[in-house]
Amino acid sequence: TLAITVKKSDFSEWYQQVIRKAELIEYYDVSGCYILRPWAYFIWEQIQRLLDDLIRTEDVENTYFPMFLSAKHLNTEKDHVEGFKAEVAWVTKYGQSDLNEPLAIRPTSETIMYPAFAKWVQSHRDLPLKVNQWTNIVRWEFKFPTPFIRTREFLWQEGHTAHSTREEAVKQVYTILDFYEQVYGELLAVPVIKGIKTESEKFAGGDFTTTVETIIPQNGRGLQGATSHHLGQNFSKMFEINFEDDKRQKAFAWQTSWGFTTRSIGAMIMFHGDDNGLVLPPRIAKYQIIIIPIIHKDLDEKQLNERCEQIRQILIKQKLRVHFDNRDNYSPGWKFNKWEQKGVPIRLEIGPGEFKNNEVRVVQRFDNKKYQIKIEELNQLNQILDNIHYAMLEKARNELNQRIKQADDWKEFMTQLNQRNTILTKWCQREECEQQVKKQSGIESKEKDSEIGGQIQLTGSAKTLCMPLKQDEIKEGEKCFHCGQQAKRYVLWGRSY
Numbered sequence: 094t095l096a097i098t099v100k101k102s103d104f105s106e107w108y109q110q111v112i113r114k115a116e117l118i119e120y121y122d123v124s125g126c127y128i129l130r131p132w133a134y135f136i137w138e139q140i141q142r143l144l145d146d147l148i149r150t151e152d153v154e155n156t157y158f159p160m161f162l163s164a165k166h167l168n169t170e171k172d173h174v175e176g177f178k179a180e181v182a183w184v185t186k187y188g189q190s191d192l193n194e195p196l197a198i199r200p201t202s203e204t205i206m207y208p209a210f211a212k213w214v215q216s217h218r219d220l221p222l223k224v225n226q227w228t229n230i231v232r233w234e235f236k237f238p239t240p241f242i243r244t245r246e247f248l249w250q251e252g253h254t255a256h257s258t259r260e261e262a263v264k265q266v267y268t269i270l271d272f273y274e275q276v277y278g279e280l281l282a283v284p285v286i287k288g289i290k291t292e293s294e295k296f297a298g299g300d301f302t303t304t305v306e307t308i309i310p311q312n313g314r315g316l317q318g319a320t321s322h323h324l325g326q327n328f329s330k331m332f333e334i335n336f337e338d339d340k341r342q343k344a345f346a347w348q349t350s351w352g353f354t355t356r357s358i359g360a361m362i363m364f365h366g367d368d369n370g371l372v373l374p375p376r377i378a379k380y381q382i383i384i385i386p387i388i389h390k391d392l393d394e395k396q397l398n399e400r401c402e403q404i405r406q407i408l409i410k411q412k413l414r415v416h417f418d419n420r421d422n423y424s425p426g427w428k429f430n431k432w433e434q435k436g437v438p439i440r441l442e443i444g445p446g447e448f449k450n451n452e453v454r455v456v457q458r459f460d461n462k463k464y465q466i467k468i469e470e471l472n473q474l475n476q477i478l479d480n481i482h483y484a485m486l487e488k489a490r491n492e493l494n495q496r497i498k499q500a501d502d503w504k505e506f507m508t509q510l511n512q513r514n515t516i517l518t519k520w521c522q523r524e525e526c527e528q529q530v531k532k533q534s535g536i537e538s539k540e541k542d543s544e545i546g547g548q549i550q551l552t553g554s555a556k557t558l559c560m561p562l563k564q565d566e567i568k569e570g571e572k573c574f575h576c577g578q579q580a581k582r583y584v585l586w587g588r589s590y
């Protein structure tokens with residue numbers, strides 16, 4: 094059927110219907126793999142455009158590395174790979190013949206890139222080395238797949254840098270994290286919390302992991318938006334990426350790696366969609382404006398089409414992405430419905446009244462506001478679209494903030510968790526305390542195998558999402574909410590994707 098048959102509150106069913114009826118995704122017969130249709134791929138292209146421009150300002154150079162790697166290569170760093178082995182996909186044959194050794198398909202590219210880094214870096218003059226690649230990645234996840242959010246193949250960029258000092262590498266990590274926050278806020282109108290992962294949640298191969306976390310308002314679940322890691326010298330020692338420093342001493346490079354994926358599109362859909370379907374932030378909408386003629390017996394059809402075409406030309410000159418839906422086999426009502434489902438930010442209706450008064454009827458998708466504007470005032474639409482972007486971001490930020498509660502004791506913590514909130518608490522920063530909270534919250538959680546975003550959750554336990562970069566100082570005598578020992582940091586807990 095054309096219409097979306099559930100409300101957004103029936104969240105996982107709503108999500109599955111929206112991604113199809115907005116023509117973002119088509120299903121495919123390999124489980125966990127999906128087709129990105131033009132309406133979705135356009136969003137990824139806008140993300141690439143902005144993020145590529147941003148990393149270029151840091152002199153990062155785009156490259157392309159092979160997608161295959163030998164078992165030997167992959168296992169260069171045993172414990173970095175240990176926890177991930179189960180999700181590596183392998184090629185073992187070509188035609189009727191066996192490969193004499195199986196080849197892994199890249200799940201990430203450290204072990205593919207870093208042997209080359211070792212060849213390229215001899216002296217400190219070869220540093221900093223900064224490369225990036227835009228590719229697909231394959232990880233044979235076993236958890237229930239969710240389009241965009243958790244898929245067995247996804248698109249990303251992965252940046253990898255090598256520096257002569259720790260300071261420079263650490264600065265690079267945070268510069269990239271700011272870029273990620275910008276892409277989420279300025280393009281997708283999705284608010285994020287910048288933070289640092291706890292030792293048990295970080296990328297084990299690195300020194301520390303920074304992250305942009307968001308919270309899906311409908312279910313209060315944390316969603317890791319993108320990560321930027323400081324790798325320290327862990328990989329440079331393993332791969333012999335060393336250089337002669339200015340005192341002619343052999344020194345190991347200081348490295349970073351960072352990634353942003355198509356999961357971000359899923360976060361945008363979840364944040365902004367409503368009961369009628371997708372709601373696109375204007376900056377990533379393939380069509381920002383849809384022109385729909387309202388044919389009427391008193392109105393000459395040819396003249397109406399000419400007027401619509403004239404309006405389309407005016408908007409193209411204003412650098413807007415506009416489409417004139419002049420199909421004669423669909424009614425205006427059907428078109429209103431369809432373009433609402435696809436989330437087009439602004440609809441312009443031109444019927445007999447508008448034709449006579451040389452105006453258009455504007456219908457805003459985000460807040461359903463309706464008003465008339467004169468044709469000579471169409472130049473207001475660029476600003477109107479920008480205002481819509483910031484209004485969407487503001488609304489989303491309020492919804493996210495509503496989902497963050499404080500708790501000073503276990504009872505309050507569990508009350509908030511069972512109200513599908515995330516919880517900011519003082520924490521002793523001891524790993525065993527963190528594991529106990531995870532375990533105990535799972536036992537006491539009312540939300541067992543809930544159906545979330547199409548993904549069956551086997552536990553409702555809370556884990557740490559991040560230690561927010563912006564947080565109050567903790568004083569002597571302030572206690573960990575769980576174990577009562579001296580607190581060190583505030584940490585944000587929540588159920589997560």
Ligand SMILES: O=C1CCCN[C@@H]1CCCn1cnc2cc(F)c(Cl)cc2c1=O
Binds near residue numbers: 174178251
């Ligand atoms: O997150 C990023 C940003 C972009 C570059 N990489 C890092 C770390 C990736 C961690 N990670 C994540 N998933 C993995 C899955 C695997 F099958 C294997 Cl073998 C390794 C990994 C793995 O190292």
Ligand SMILES: [Mg+2]
Binds near residue numbers: 232
């Ligand atoms: Mg994973």
